[in-house]
Amino acid sequence: MRRAEPETRGEILAAAARLFGATGYRGTSLQDIATEVGCSKATVLYHFANKEALLTELMAPAISVLRALDERLAGLTGAAAQQAAAEGFVDLAVRFRREIALLRGEFPELLQQPAFAHIQQISERLLDALAGHTDRPAARIAALVLLAGISEGCAEFVEVPEEELRPALLALTRRALEPVPDPSPTQDKET
Template sequence: MLVGMARAVPETHGEILAAAARRFAVTGYKGTSLQDIAREVGCSKAAVLYHFANKETLLAELMAPAIAVFQALDERMAGHTGPDAQRVAAEGFVDLAVRFRREIALLRGEFADLLQQPAFAHIQQISERLIAAFAGHSDRPAARIAALVVLAGIAEACAEFADVPDEELRPALLAVARRALEPTD
């Protein structure tokens, strides 16, 4: 390699993912270009494209572990109704949000736009089922409003309080969810 030249190909796929996560956290998904990511890694945009077909593919891989847990929660919620649905949904979503705080922070303010991308289209249906479970499958607008507010609040709190230890954050979030959600009996 010639002295002074940027590395042609990053050493690892992981370097690009880490750089993308840092850039998305600072400037958002829409505000970050593949060139920005390449610059942070110290390679060319072509090298980034060698590892990832496009920015959407990069984000999809970054989010894959969280999405897999979200899909598993969706499967656990199936068949539960009323207070049991609320409990399963609240405990599962709080666990997911606490575990994947960094990923939630990356999507802050851009979640609705990202759901429009093909790689994330199925997340919208799971989100709707999660809201329904949080509402105890009630058709009452008040129950659905409370569910949506609690979900958004959990996500926002996890992003905002990234430095609070899991063992403190989890019970605090569950307590708020229990107080805010209406009994469905």
């Protein structure tokens, strides 16, 4: 039996999130979403111009927090930037782990869509902050592995309570990040 037309965009968004998580963004059609909700594809298109608009709205809160983190990091350097980037990204990843799980395996392709193009630049600045704004390969490798690993870990452990996941990830970042050298010149002591 066919359900009544959805009363809110929320039903469509919830169905899209479930389907994107189960079959991926590419593997989900607007018709699949309409069928899941129990409405017509035209109803979905009444609320959202296309599938990208659905994804954009689903990801909007996470992107807003990512932008705020990017702004916070803009004025920081060295160890302060590294610590703020690590804590900020862990907080974002834990809070939005369900959204991260939706994009699992499809993130590089989604960055090619106009609505998400700016995320690549933010990600590069986040990587730079995690590396302590240094070009040292070891620092940049550690930062890159942490970004990818934290995202993957949050997507994998969606059901782990936040009060367990966050401290574990923060402890990992402390162990993995290469310490940033003190920017102040050291003075040689005469002996």
